[in-house]
Amino acid sequence: MSALIRGTATVAALAAATGAGIWAGQTDLLKLPPTPAAVITEARAEEPRPVIYYRDPDGKPLYSPTPKTTDDGRPYIAVHVGEDGTSSSPTAKPETKPVVDSSGTRKIKFYRNPMGLPDTSPVPKKDSMGMDYIPVYEGEDSDDDSIKVSPAKIQRTGVETVAVTRRPLVRTIQAPGVVQLDEQRIAVLAPRFDGYVVSVGPVTTGTHVMKGDVLAKVFGQEVLNQAARLLIEQTWTKIDEASELPGLKGPAGVVGATRRLRNLGVPEEFMDEVKRERSVPDTFTYRSPIDGYVLERNWSDGQGFKAGDVGFRIADVSVVWMMADVAEGDINGVKPGQPVTVTTRARPGRTFKGKVTVIYPQLNKETRTIPVRIELPNPDLALLPDMYGDVDISTGNATALTVPASAVIDSGNRQVVLVDLGNGRYEPREAKLGRRGDGYIEIMSGVAEGDRVVSNGNFLIDAESNLQSALKGFETRQTTEASQ
Template sequence: MTSLARNKATAAAMVVAAGAGVWAGQNGLLHLPQVQPSATTSETSPATPSGGAIYYRDPDKRPFYSMTPRKTDDGRDYVPVLASEDVNFDAEPAAEVAPGERKIKFYRNPMGLPDTSPVPKKDSMGMDYIAVYEVEDSDDGSVKVSLGKLQRTGVETALIGRQVLTRTIKAPGVVQLDERRIAVVAPRYDGFVASVGPATTASHVKRGDELVTLFSQEVVGWAANLGVEIDADRRKSSNKTEGNGRSIGAARRLENLGAPLEFIDAVRRTGQVPNTFIVRAPLDGVVLERNAVDGQAFKAGDVLFRIADHSVVWMMADVAEGDIDALKVGQPVQVTTRAWPGRVFKGNVAIVYPHLMKETRTARVRIELANSDLALLPDMYGDVAISTGEGVPVVAVPTSAVIDSGARQVVLVDRGEGRFEPRAVKVGRRGDGFAEILDGVAEGDRVVVNGNFLIDAESNLQAALKAFSEPAKPEVTP
């Protein structure tokens, strides 16, 4: 055989051996048994290898294997590896149990098949049946799992304690303006626009900024009446600084028409009636609408400007019907948006609307958000996270500890030394990663939080094996 052919054969043998798990032993993932030197006493002598040869390894312990007998390049035979010398995943260390402490009840199939034997035997592949001891075959409903298997599969346990359950409700939302922070400039009189100020649509204005200069025959007429009344009052009164109050009628009419207070004060102070007057912004905000142009005529009630304060906005969230019971006014809320990735806006639940939207089966929730830098714009989408909870610690376990079959819930209680007891529990409220336990376990118990399905499967297997090993009950004939 050429060197190239030998290398190809060696590579093929390594692939086959890797499939059998041997490659893992050479790479430190598993510990392969080593041949120990003979000892002088029977107590330290290793057990006699048994079983048929399952593969062959290089005589120099190099990582070369073969599924059939073969020779090295220098003509030496590969060493056969018997079944008892291969890796055993289920066997416990011999030092853990002294001879005579446990009594073997029966032997089970090493591949997990429902086949048992009262005496030692091998399966069709030459693998020894695994002994089941009486201490493992407990009648108290618990299940015994080897410590080695627990370590390899990463089974984790945790003590049961008291937790404050916080449940986060997530929902989509849309930014809307605060209804209480919107104002319109709509005169209560007919008139004309003399000139429009610098404010335009989408520009930011402050309270008192000039918006528009108007002329109104009705306003000017009542202002003239106010001037006449003030002049007549002053002439007839002995105290010209105070007057006798007969000018109240015209002033009240101007106030009812919505004439600017500075215009009314100017007439009172000077006795002169200007032809036009200035209308100013009623609040700080952004101009949403600008319907006024120079020279335009308008009727009473026409909207010349619409202004909204964006410093506080509403986030209208649609919460699923099943989450309504957890919502309360004042709960903290966090909002994220696509427009500002990584930024979190904080607010509180202001109101839960008292009706459902039948099309989506959701409830509308109003959330107030501070928006001093105007980052949140109307009609912007956001993701809402509402933190709910009572704030009172309760007995709770991680949700991963609960095995929920739909009809009942079970947790696995760790009783020590690899023994676990399935225990039915009554689950209450659920929070972020925890579930309240109303009955079944108590504070201080240790339960499995990771790998519980492995133990559950082991329990089902042992129950099946136990059923196969029990003698059949004789049938009762009538």
């Protein structure tokens, strides 16, 4: 019995040992069968990931939603899901409901490319350069033509607005000019009789003389003859005054001698001296008739002269002319009496005020300019003849509805202003422009008085408008393709 039990135990031990060796030798049977989750993961890893966009092969900030090639024929690089900060799971569907921000008040509709490309995403993502996509909230992509800009962006870029108001529209016309003498302030000394120069006063060309200064002493026989006649007529006048016979009174004779001397250009002081001294001097003195500069001195001591010969030419430069050459296209705005400001290189930092007096009725066909005469006071004689100057003529002062010139976005074919609607919303309006002034433009239509328009930063808002329009067009195209 005991032997039988021992035999049975021995057989069982041998069988167990044999079975263990056989099982251990089957190496393939040591591996566990794969689980369903591992099979799904491996299958998904092998599936192709969808392409979200294509980028430039050189790393430039150039993108395309469809396959594209560079100018030299190289294809753009495809960016797949998971390579641009998005979820790598192709089966992960974006949240269809609008995302609520941290404040719980506004809902995010989608995210747009930070570089302004027509690329949107329903979930937060980054572009190839690591920049976050910008959220677009409900109400920021309205269906009307207005533009919504965030307050932070407005503050960063310094957007400024001004009210549309009525103001005098002044335009400054600029032209070159040359200082000239006032023709009405030039005095010429030319005797009306033949004679000789006894002596010339202490004056030369360029000398500044005052009214009454001695220019020259001259002798003229005709003057002496008329002076002697003046004495005779004066004597007869006294006899007539003393006579009680009315037929002997004749004052007309004295008037005749005096008139002849005046016609000869003899000064009054010479005639007064003849009457006072009761004698005829051999010479008389010519004095300066005005204050000014001696332009010409043609006499010398002992020189003879004929009637009409110019002895001296004197110019008063307390008032001068500025002859400006105004362009043909600007002459319509110039009118007599308009204020003028003149600057010169010879007097830096100084400005001279004057007014337009004459517009010449002639055109210089070589330069296509029209001469305009400007009268300038010159009390300190700072402006000299033939001096160059820069002329600014202020033209027009009629009141008009105006906006700053910087508020108009001019594309050549259309002119647009951006009207501030409040709360960061702006509306582009096409405007009809009128006259242009210094920094302002007349608005014929498009805005009303009191509207506020963007005067600084309008190009930023215009770029934002183009971006929003591109995004709307991109969304419309995606919707159309999805429906097909």
